[in-house]
Amino acid sequence: MSATLKDIAALTGLSVTQVSRALNDHDDVSAETKQRARDAAKALDYRPNLSARRLASGRSGIVGLVLPPQDRTPRDSMFVQMMRGLSSAFSRHGRLFVLHAADEGEDVVAVHRRLIDGGSLDGFVLIEPEHDDPRVAYLQGRGVPLVMHGRDGPAPDYPFYDIDNLAVGRALTQMLLRAGHRRIGFINGREDMCYVAQRRLGWERALREAGVEPDPALHEHGQMTESLGALATLRLMGPEGARPSALIAGNMLIAKGIYTALSMLGLKVPQDVSVVVHDDMLPGEDLLAVPPSSGTRSALAQSWEPLAAALIGAIEGRALPKTQHLGDFEIVEAGSIAPPS
Amino acid sequence: MSATLKDIAALTGLSVTQVSRALNDHDDVSAETKQRARDAAKALDYRPNLSARRLASGRSGIVGLVLPPQDRTPRDSMFVQMMRGLSSAFSRHGRLFVLHAADEGEDVVAVHRRLIDGGSLDGFVLIEPEHDDPRVAYLQGRGVPLVMHGRDGPAPDYPFYDIDNLAVGRALTQMLLRAGHRRIGFINGREDMCYVAQRRLGWERALREAGVEPDPALHEHGQMTESLGALATLRLMGPEGARPSALIAGNMLIAKGIYTALSMLGLKVPQDVSVVVHDDMLPGEDLLAVPPSSGTRSALAQSWEPLAAALIGAIEGRALPKTQHLGDFEIVEAGSIAPPS
DNA sequence: AGGGTTGCCCGAAGCGTTTCGGATTGGCAA
């Protein structure tokens, strides 16, 4: 089997204790000893036994993410991206990142609990925050480190990485306002998602700032799928007079549905209807399927490193200067906006 | 913290040893004692510490899958399906299934090695077998249990779940032969994938059985993407005379590309060109994007349970009656075949 | 009655690591 501390101790003539401390870079080990231990470790190709470490120290070096059950996630490729990004960020920090898919019937909190009790995981990356998220309550209650991808409320009491979704909603709306639109529809994501509420708020605020009272009938929401985009568009475009002259899509899938529905209705973008869309920039995703659209874009990939750093900091009990991060987004013009007809 | 064996021992008046044996259902514990231990465990909400267990027994109860690096996997949703399926299958067996994405630069074998040495994982589910797969060699060399989704060669020496890809290739070809086609193009997956070779073999065999010598120029292969489907179609359909009158698509994405390219060329399915396609049936995947196509379908979901059972059997050193499974596929007729014009 | 078998149980060792407390130096000030 693999070499153990004992082997290194035997080879170097040190004690197991000192080797352990040397390899973990404690401060009461001489520089020379540290080097000797490290050399021997390399020579023997030593790999610490994580189970033993965990048992003794309470930490295993493994962190994880629990994929929420059900297929609430129509964008599988985003998860794979996320997996990859987080895996590599954590492995740069010498940690192992691992993913577990919760079972359909299972309670998400119970899954986290199993993982902690089993003693395998040191901390969690959470995604898709809900309002008063029960996972957060549970983990905080047990003192288990966590970081959130997204956030609940403007300033939660945990580390997170998020973009300013209110600003996104506002920016999208303003792009259309500037072109002269006043009736602006918004096809948004699931109502219980925090970012969805934020974006809606941004939409409302931008409208009010322009002296337009937001019409709740123009806000549609649901699972972010192509069919939501199509159905919501048909609904919004139904009554001729009340029709919005522009649409905001919560993401590319929705946008795709919008384009499909509009072309069914014989409406052209941007001549008849302007369209803007927000999305993460996913390298390699086949967005060519939807016509180029103006709107906002955020770079998901920026989040992995800060999330990893924050979680590791929390696990090691180090106070980090900054654990709450706001990523930025950029505005792209791609010709899907025109003045209202 | 969580309750330990010692707590249960104290509560029941048994020894720690006996409690451990009772809960693990050893056979030298009386039925009554077992029950008493189980009751106490439930009452105290006992969760075994996996690290301790692993340390003592060499087994952690965690199995994993390493996602190959790079984006060799255009079909992310398939992986998510797989994750979900395997997670739930293993958790039914009281095991924890976990996924780790290999880093871009990283050697896949090295990743497995890290996971074993760390002492965290008991065994692996492998996917996407290559010829003489180095992962298999390494794991077998170290005596680490594995199961394969797919297989290398007709009868490898490890547990696997696969479908008969030769038969799939043959069935697809025969569907077209029966309609009278003789020049049948095949747009297949990456050449180094085992199943790709098998399907090609099936195609060749079916043709020979019908007295047609397979034309290597009619076999295209590459990453299974929409653009491969489109480009390969354009290539195959280039020289007017040598054109195939029917096409086989390795999966739905390829088929989609085929449909796109054919419509660009002004060719209609099935009047001008017949198309058949094989794919896994992925619930919820948006296959509506491609017109309904005849061909073969296999149910990926059938594989999780056998894979899980086989891996657990291997870990526990039990000899299972059956560890190599061949799933079946069905043939669907959906109107994309017509006699050659 | 003696010897063997069976059923049930327990003590203690050990898995590989961390960590607590103490031990051993040498140097330096008093």
Next chain:
DNA sequence: TTGCCAATCCGAAACGCTTCGGGCAACCCT
């Protein structure tokens, strides 16, 4: 010289679990 401090080191205990080897009845067989 004595006392004290910093710098290094080490032994032993502990983490929670499994397992090896043995013990003690109660039973059956001859």
